[in-house]
Amino acid sequence: MYQSITKKLTLWVAFLSLLLLAGCTGKQEETTVAQSEATTETAKQEVSLDGKWKIYNLRDSLESILIYTNPVDQFDGLLIMLIGAEKTTIASEITINGNTAEYHGAYDMNISFEAYYDTEFKNQNISKEEGLKRYQSYVELLFKKFPDAVGGLSEDKQTLDGTIKNGKVDTQAKTITFTAPIFFAGDIRATTSVLSDKPVTYSYSIENDILTLTLSGNDEIYNLPETIVLQFQKVQE
Incomplete structure (x- = not known):
């Protein structure tokens, strides 16, 4: 028991x-x-807005720009430019400090020119030598026309390495404004106003360590609505 x-x-x-x-x-x-x-x-x-942000998903960013730059009958040209820009991009980054921002971009002029020549000069019976000279002059003049552009073509004209300074950050409106568009090559710029000298304002958002810039509007060539989306990843220092 x-x-x-x-x-x-x-x-x-x-x-x-x-x-x-x-x-x-x-x-x-x-x-x-x-x-x-x-x-x-x-x-x-x-994840702070301050610091350095490096381009992320380059192809997606380029596609969001280039999809509007060529009409349907020039689709092959668009692909040439896309592949060329992927190969040619050396640097694409934004540095933010408080209410100011700088964009730094650099690319190989020779690789960029190959794509540009095939889309712009090849069918005009312009030699590559003459086309390269025109392209170099075009890129240099285009870059220098912006008041906050610093840098330009290297001495041997093989590389464009430039910075767009004095960008303005508005944390209330969540926008970043540059006096020149973010660029990836001489003819690939993140703007709907190709021929305009007006400042370019990008809306921004942050998710995890990804900064997304968005620009919407009607392009000046075909008057069609377009949306450009660029992504940058925070650089851990």
């Missing part, structure tokens, strides 16, 4: 211990999950 009661009590104690252990384990797991979620949320919130 006594042994039976003792055995039952022992089983109950063991059962209650298991329940207690399971409860503690569950609470520990819930706490761990909650801490992990809180850490992730904090990490999201701590």
Whole structure:
């Protein structure tokens, strides 16, 4: 009798211990999950707009620009420009400090020219030598016409390396404005106003460590609505 009661009590104690252990384990797991979620949320919130941002998903950004630059019957030209720009881009980055921003871009003139020649000069019986001279002059004049443009063609004219300074950041409106468009090559610029000297304003948003710039409007050539989307990733320093 006594042994039976003792055995039952022992089983109950063991059962209650298991329940207690399971409860503690569950609470520990819930706490761990909650801490992990809180850490992730904090990490999201701590990504500051200040700092350096490097181009992310280059092809997607280029496609959002180039899809509007050629009519349907020049689709082959668009692909040539897209592939050329991917190969030619050396740098594309934004540095933000408080209410100011700078864009730095650089690209290989020779690779860029190959794509430009095939789309612009090849069918005009213009030699590559003459086409290159025209392209270099065109790029240099285009870049220098903007008041906040610093840099330009290298001495050997092999590279364009330039910075657009004095960009304005409006954290209330969530916009970044440059006096010149963000560029990837001499003929690939993130703007709907190809021939305009007006400042270009991009709306921005941040998700995790990705800065997305968006520009919407009607292009000046075909008067069609377009939306350009550029993405930059935060550089951890």
